[in-house]
Amino acid sequence: MNFKITSEGKISKYFISQDIFDFAQASKFVQNSAYKRNTNKFNKLCVFEDLGGTCSTKHALLKELAVENKHEEIKLMLGIFNMNSQNSTKISKVLDKYHLTEMPEAHNYLKVGENYLDFTRKNSTPEDFLKDLVQEIEIQSDQTIEFKTNYHQTYLKQYLQEHPEINFAFSEFWQIREECIAALQT
Incomplete structure (x- = not known):
């Protein structure tokens, strides 16, 4: 599964600012970040800010990226x-x-x-x-x-x-x- 990040949404912009331009790169970034509990899991960017996350925060971030880029599948x-x-x-x-x-x-x-x-x-x-x-x-x-x-x-x-x-x-x-x-x- 892959798509280019083209949205102007907050999460899309953050990935792009990190030189991550598609879903495959975003997924790899998330997967390679540390497994740990986040300090504020209500913050959608906590995986970036904490340099890691749990199954919840990591996959919620990727789901939001997909939503911003109209990939509801x-x-x-x-x-x-x-x-x-x-x-x-x-x-x-x-x-x-x-x-x-x-x-x-x-x-x-x-x-x-x-x-x-x-x-x-x-x-x-x-x-x-x-x-x-x-x-x-x-x-x-x-x-x-x-x-x-x-x-x-x-x-x-x-x-x-x-x-x-x-x-x-x-x-x-x-x-x-x-x-x-x-x-x-x-």
Whole structure:
């Protein structure tokens, strides 16, 4: 998927000011930036300002770039996949510590038709999560913050109800999830 950046929109102008002139270059820039939490994820340019971002801020930025350039075929997705020791090796110690085999995680990525695009990390590919994807919905870039968190927490509460063998209260389970995310950032 590629297109030239021709819009006069704020995000398009920012990419162009960085000598990035098409979607492929923008995607590569985003993918090669550090994986880390942003200081102000409400700021659409936070990936530039923080020199990195999460799956949410990185893919929301690319979705906004696509919208500015009238490429509505690029969809921003919110999926839930089961992180485990195979698809997220950095969380193995956390899972072992709490005797868990998986942690359901909300993940943002792009989709064009049936093609999945993941620019979260330097070596990210959709194959990292696709076989463990349990559900997905299309969202807009402004839904990557509060809506995503609420959607994820609702899913986790349901997951705990469906897995009574997991003896953690929701708040404890969410803290374990936070430990997993911290492990991913190392």
